[in-house]
Amino acid sequence: MTRLGAIAILMASAVPASAATGAFFSLRNTDFIVLIAFLVFVGVLVYFRVPQLIGTMLDKRAQGIRSDLDEARRLREEAQEIYASYERRQREVSGQADQIVANARREAEAQAAKAQEDLKASIARRLKAAEDQIASAENDAVRAIRDRAVQTAVAAASELLARQVSAGERSAGIDAAIEDVARRLN
Template identity: 75%
Template sequence: MKKLSTIAMLAALGAGPAAAASGPFFSLKNTDFIVTISFICFIAVLIYFKVPAKIGALLDQRAEGIRKDLDEARRLREEAQEIYSSYERRQREVAGQAEQIVANAKREAEGQAAKAKEDLKASIQRRLKAAEEQISSAENDAVRAVRDRAVQTAVAAASELLGQQVKDGQRSAGLDDAIADVARRLN
């Protein structure tokens, strides 16, 4: 600092405006000399009260504060980068899980659809079989009803024929013929 003040004093003494004043330089009537002396006194007072050191200390404190702020900002930035990367990682994991859930849901839906188709086919087959059994049963009932009606008709016809025959011998021969006729028709 002393070197700086010495250099400043020499520069002030050798300055161009001071040399341009009229009359002798080292005279109290010369304003340039008075200004130079005042300036040197001002610099001396500043050095005596250690103002440059205080200003330097304040600047150092400010630089240290700025350095701390920069370090804090750097630390916060690194934390933010870590948090951001963890969120990106979580987002990728969640996206992967979502894709797996969608894929599982599709597989389950396809499985349920296939099962529903099979159940529907089985239900249709059961209903068709039940309908065929009903048709078969109805056919059997109809055949049985027709046979019963045929037997009744045959018996009625046989009774009528028997009633028309007058002789006892013919009756037993006619009866045998009618029974053979009924047996033949039923088979």
């Protein structure tokens, strides 16, 4: 008989109905039958290399879990590097934004100062132009008053001379007086 046949006969004979109480090493003792069945079962498992198959499957599963853990660790490190990179970029962008705001503030202050200086210069030019216009108007007024004074003086002198001097002397005296006034004005 082959091993398999012997195992089958032993298993068939190890039914609870055939087990009985008595000596331990008797086929009528249930505990002995269960022990033999268990040893046969373990023997079948060892014969068909089930523990090796289970061990191989467990090793493969452990290797798969190990590779999954390694992959997860690698992905975590990658994610941390990317996160650190984004944090650095955020700090750089924040710094650049602060610089842009500071530059804009400085430029606005410079433009305001320049506009204030331009306004002061414009006011100074307008004041100078107004002063020049006032001086010109003053000079025109003085000139007009002088001219009017000269005309009045000439007219008064002419009238006075006309009363005091005869007609012949008048024209010579008027000419002399006009020349004298003209010399004094220039």
